[in-house]
Amino acid sequence: MAFDSLKHKAVKSEDGSFTAYSNEFEEHYHSTKDGALHESLCKHVYPALKHTQEKEEIFILDICFGLGFNTLATLYALKNSNKKIHIYSPEFDEDLVQSLVDFNYPKEFYTYKNIISVLAKTQKYESKKLSINIFLGDARVFVRETDIKFDIVYQDAFSPSTNPLLWTSEYFKDISSIMKKDAILTTYSTALATRIALEENGLKVYLHKGEGFRNATLASKIDLDYEKVDVAHKMRCNPQVNSLKD
Numbered sequence: 153m154a155f156d157s158l159k160h161k162a163v164k165s166e167d168g169s170f171t172a173y174s175n176e177f178e179e180h181y182h183s184t185k186d187g188a189l190h191e192s193l194c195k196h197v198y199p200a201l202k203h204t205q206e207k208e209e210i211f212i213l214d215i216c217f218g219l220g221f222n223t224l225a226t227l228y229a230l231k232n233s234n235k236k237i238h239i240y241s242p243e244f245d246e247d248l249v250q251s252l253v254d255f256n257y258p259k260e261f262y263t264y265k266n267i268i269s270v271l272a273k274t275q276k277y278e279s280k281k282l283s284i285n286i287f288l289g290d291a292r293v294f295v296r297e298t299d300i301k302f303d304i305v306y307q308d309a310f311s312p313s314t315n316p317l318l319w320t321s322e323y324f325k326d327i328s329s330i331m332k333k334d335a336i337l338t339t340y341s342t343a344l345a346t347r348i349a350l351e352e353n354g355l356k357v358y359l360h361k362g363e364g365f366r367n368a369t370l371a372s373k374i375d376l377d378y379e380k381v382d383v384a385h386k387m388r389c390n391p392q393v394n395s396l397k398d
């Protein structure tokens with residue numbers, strides 16, 4: 153099956169890796185400016201793996217699978233590691249998942265071609281140290297119904313204005329309840345409404361900034377070694393902003 157379809161088409165991003173544009177959501181899957189691979193590694197994978205480096209086994213919630221960059225970039229970043237990894241990723245676009253066998257991935261992901269074809273066919277991949285499960289359905293339902301507790305949450309849905317139901321306070325309540333005490337959540341969103349929703353649900357909010365990528369957000373129930381965002385102060389300065397609600 154060709155990747156380009158009426159729903160989405162591949163687009164080259166600034167680091168040379170391809171992302172896609174969704175005609176349905178009218179948005180790119182990644183920041184074309186930061187680059188798909190670069191964004192995935194810098195905003196999600198590196199801070200999350202740094203935070204969990206002492207753990208021998210990690211449970212990751214990848215919201216949502218999309219082109220699978222966050223899952224594949226995790227494997228790439230852990231290629232010399234002995235950790236046991238379990239990745240769960242909701243995605244409601246079954247055609248998209250099936251078409252990933254034809255997606256033009258960066259060379260860093262070439263060794264995972266077999267994993268991609270198995271996932272495209274069965275949505276499950278299992279080896280000694282790795283399990284990946286794509287849940288074909290609504291992320292809200294998965295988050296509400298799973299009894300797994302996660303070490304890492306990659307919050308990488310389309311933007312709050314495009315896909316608000318994956319950014320509401322009620323949604324983050326469910327997310328918070330399936331995060332372990334020391335879990336970390338990563339997201340590209342720096343919107344105050346998102347940060348309020350995180351804080352309303354017991355998560356401390358941190359600014360994640362670095363060379364070569366736009367600012368992002370990290371959150372955890374415990375203290376992190378990053379610049380804490382003073383959400384209460386920002387709310388006083390922007391009284392018109394509130395968290396999104398269902």
Ligand SMILES: C[S@@+](CC[C@H](N)C(=O)[O-])C[C@H]1O[C@@H](n2cnc3c(N)ncnc32)[C@H](O)[C@@H]1O
Nearest residue numbers: 216218219220221222243244245290291308310
């Ligand atoms: C920004 S893309 C994810 C990018 C992905 N993390 C990657 O690295 O390629 C958002 C994805 O969320 C999916 N999606 C949107 N709303 C959803 C929902 N309620 N449940 C499950 N998947 C959803 C879309 O089909 C799309 O593939």
